[in-house]
Amino acid sequence: MFIHMKELQFRAKPEKPDPVYARKLQEVLGGQYGEMSVMMQYLFQGFNCRADRKYRDMLLDIGTEEIGHVEMLSTMIAQLLDGAPADQVDEAAKDPMIAAALGGMNPQHAIVSGLGATPTDSNGYPWNSKYIIASGNLLADFRANLNAESQGLLQVVRLYEQTTDPGVRDMLSFMIARDIMHQNQWLAAIEEIEAIEGPIAPASFPRERSVEEVTRQFMNFSVGEESSAGRWANGTLPDGTGDFEYVANPTAYGDAPVLNPPAKHQHSTLGTGPYVVNEGFEK
Missing domain, CATH: 1.20.1260.10 (Ferritin, core subunit, four-helix bundle)
Incomplete structure (x- = not known):
């Protein structure tokens, strides 16, 4: 109270x-x-x-x-x-x-x-x-x-x-x-x-279930490499599991995405003409 x-x-x-x-x-x-x-x-x-x-x-x-x-x-x-x-x-x-x-x-x-x-x-x-x-x-x-x-x-x-x-x-x-x-x-x-x-929150998730190699990498996603001089890119990781690695030119791990066409009821596909998917009980 x-x-x-x-x-x-x-x-x-x-x-x-x-x-x-x-x-x-x-x-x-x-x-x-x-x-x-x-x-x-x-x-x-x-x-x-x-x-x-x-x-x-x-x-x-x-x-x-x-x-x-x-x-x-x-x-x-x-x-x-x-x-x-x-x-x-x-x-x-x-x-x-x-x-x-x-x-x-x-x-x-x-x-x-x-x-x-x-x-x-x-x-x-x-x-x-x-x-x-x-x-x-x-x-x-x-x-x-x-x-x-x-x-x-x-x-x-x-x-x-x-x-x-x-x-x-x-x-x-x-x-x-x-x-x-x-x-x-x-x-x-x-x-x-x-x-x-330890310093990571949450600490309970098994590290081996993560993509471990990237837990150490500072990735340079801008022109220039001034960020490489920071503590965040050099020396021992604060959690003690290894050393920081500076990646000057990160590479893609995935492919270019290609999405499936939208569902017909979304009415988002070009060139279909008029239609109704859910006719319901219309007479």
Whole structure:
């Protein structure tokens, strides 16, 4: 069960309203890498976790914290919208570059949500459950979590650069700190699982059932060979099963495909004239 505490996890009070910035903050609330996404991702990974209970507990700890971050951002957005008139044109939106990107405040804040936050991104696109990953494979999921925290932190840092409001920056500085912690958390969890399973996810599929020779090959599919200088093309494979091989001119393993004609009921063959395949009960 969940129990709600009335106090926010951290301060969330701007110095003054800013409807245009409220729209920007919507991205880290309801965007692809926003707090709603990591909240749902961690919670569903935790709900579905069949591994050692410490992983379930950890996932539900961080997922529940993210509920609090959704609350903080929603509270901040609502306060940034305080007193915004319907025809609000922020000074920042008069800048041609910003106006082109944002077009001022989000009209749905004034029309739909009563000057409150919405479960959408900065363009008003609704949050989508397709943003989240909960596969049941801990190593694959934890790597997805690391990516989510990395992209989320990048966006929050960019938002920090776009405001001088001390109250907004105060809250963002806390979110930045927690994202740093969460990246370290996922790196540590990944390291723990890799020590058991190795770095490939899933580790359970028999390697001999794969086309083993290409598990080692970096294939050059572009003009030039600059990519040959990278670690990904030289030295020992991270999983310890051999060495990387650089293939400068990959060759085809298969033949040129030739597809069968389409089924007649698809009506896709040229030059057939009129016909009906399924006559049914027509008189």
